[in-house]
Amino acid sequence: MPPRRRGSSGFRGVRVRPSGRFYAEIRAGGFRLTLGTYNTPELAARAYDAAAWRFRRPRRDMNFPDVESLEEAEFLAPAPCLVDDEDRRRHRQVQRRIAIAEHDEQLMPQWRAQFPNDVDNTDAFYAELRAQRRSNRRHRRAIAEFELENPNTTWTETTLGGMTFGRRQPPTTSRD
Template sequence: MGKSGFFGVRQKPSGNWGVEFSDVGRRWWTGTYPSAHEAARAYDVAMWRAERPREHLNFPEIESRVEAEMLVPQGIKMKEITMKKKTMKKSSVVVNASETDEEAMARFAREHPEYVQGELEHYWKREAEQKKEDEAGPSTVIPIESSSEEDWADFSKKEEEDGCDDPEKEEFWEQLRSSNDE
């Protein structure tokens, strides 16, 4: 029994009285009524229809369902309320002030092994993909054809004038010059 003094009856913000009850994992709404007394009578009709025991009634002296229905002037329309599925609570990490980061991470790994396993699988997959890319070999080099040899000559002269800090590059240019001279 709530504040209304009746089973299944509660006052709505509008001032009317609502009737709601649960039956075997399902919730039912029977409507709103101008007084708590009328709402309690509607609740009893719903209990009769749901075939609940008499101790669940607000007025146990009523002998039959027909008699209970006659006492509710506007009648009732039972409507099932769809219940939201329970959402999984996301796990959170609560770190104690005296706990180091390493201790908190170790505790989290013990309490939530599924997250640790998921993270490991992610990195294993990434590593396998990287390995495949490495095994594929170097990417294909597409030679660029110049419109004239003068473009290359200008480039090599500029490189020659600027000088080069890299000994391998310098060696390359020496070989190129010697092959051009032949």
């Protein structure tokens, strides 16, 4: 019987992905066990060998037959990627949010066509907000310049547009 042909990576149980990464898997008992995706074919082959040792495969089925024990194979193999329920829940949550955002983007042109006043109101709101922030920056800059010109003033607070700023006031002098 001719030797079994190895994949495009040159290693048993390792395939090249379209992304350029290397995917490792092993078949056992009628099941395909995914071992993960790795940056180099050697790391993927080491993961395959560690799994082959665990399934008590003969050395001829391994990529690196010079490895003497399961412990050595596991030491040389990268740590397995463990996915728990929390990871799955977080992934589902992120995917749900992405789907909602994509759906909103698809409906946005229709909404803009049906409610042009809302679009104008939204644009006006953000324009007003930008103008208010610019005004607040100018005010803070003026306070800073005043403080540089008048270093012996005392602090007091002033409120402008719902924002509170610390401000120096000239000291009061008492005439007796």
